[in-house]
Amino acid sequence: xxxxxxxxxxTIPMYPDMELAAAKTASVLAELMDFGEGEVEEIxxxxxxxxxxxxxxxxxxxxxxxxxxxxxxxxxxxxxxDRGVGISTDTLDxxxxxxxxxxxTDLRKRGRGxxxxxxxxxEVDIESSPNGTTVSVKKKKRG
Amino acid sequence: xxxxxxxIREDGEHxxxxxxxxxxxxxxxxxxxxxxxxxxxGYTQLVINLEKTTLINSIGISILIEIIEALHEREGALxxxxxxxxxxxxxxxxxxxxxxxxxxDEESAIANL
Numbered sequence: 001x002x003x004x005x006x007x008x009x010x011t012i013p014m015y016p017d018m019e020l021a022a023a024k025t026a027s028v029l030a031e032l033m034d035f036g037e038g039e040v041e042e043i044x045x046x047x048x049x050x051x052x053x054x055x056x057x058x059x060x061x062x063x064x065x066x067x068x069x070x071x072x073x074x075x076x077x078x079x080x081x082d083r084g085v086g087i088s089t090d091t092l093d094x095x096x097x098x099x100x101x102x103x104x105t106d107l108r109k110r111g112r113g114x115x116x117x118x119x120x121x122x123e124v125d126i127e128s129s130p131n132g133t134t135v136s137v138k139k140k141k142r143g
Numbered sequence: 144x145x146x147x148x149x150x151i152r153e154d155g156e157h158x159x160x161x162x163x164x165x166x167x168x169x170x171x172x173x174x175x176x177x178x179x180x181x182x183x184x185g186y187t188q189l190v191i192n193l194e195k196t197t198l199i200n201s202i203g204i205s206i207l208i209e210i211i212e213a214l215h216e217r218e219g220a221l222x223x224x225x226x227x228x229x230x231x232x233x234x235x236x237x238x239x240x241x242x243x244x245x246x247x248d249e250e251s252a253i254a255n256l
Binding site: 016017019020023038041042044045048049052112113115116119120 | 165167169198199200201202204205227228229232233236237
């Protein structure tokens with residue numbers, strides 16, 4: 001693959017399981033870039049969680065998620081954007097939706113999506129305003 | 144087994160639940176219902192085989208936590224098997240591995256209940 005970034009644009013509706021369309025696209029692109037099998041699965045899971053966050057929290061009128069993939073020489077980037085009401089970082093982190101501890105204090109019920117994304121990807125940035133939210137993610141190739 | 148499916152194998156004091164497909168809210172709720180039914184029938188030693196489960200999202204993980212908690216209330220045990228490396232890493236990060244065992248295959252998961 002050349003050093004010039006290739007761009008792939010995908011728009012999905014906020015229907016159940018449509019995050020799998022984003023995951024399938026990410027999988028094809030990551031395999032094209034020769035990411036390892038485990039890394040491809042990590043990228044799939046990260047984009048699934050990013051889309052689910054948009055589905056659950058954006059309250060957007062158009063009910064769409066816009067995804068931009070950038071294929072760089074040594075990393076895959078994707079941006080997931082909704083045109084919703086925006087969201088606070090603490091909600092994305094889950095701290096606002098966890099409630100009181102259950103049987104185990106570190107077994108939480110909800111809101112671990114961003115924690116998963118951050119653990120699997122190299123960089124995660126969130127920009128949010130009352131006009132929408134964009135989550136930008138980078139995954140570098142190993143070796 | 145279908146692309147999206149749950150199979151149950153009951154054997155004496157333990158039961159194995161095998162899932163296939165994408166473990167999201169829909170499959171997760173079915174899994175939780177099956178697990179609660181087994182627990183209600185007295186099975187407190189469970190194995191969940193995820194070998195044919197291609198992807199598990201955070202909602203699916205939350206439902207697995209609910210099953211762990213339900214078993215904990217009955218002083219039961221749960222072991223997972225058949226996880227991919229990414230799934231195992233995610234389970235450890237989410238602290239599931241503190242309260243449930245993770246084994247490479249069904250045989251060892253049953254043996255270590």
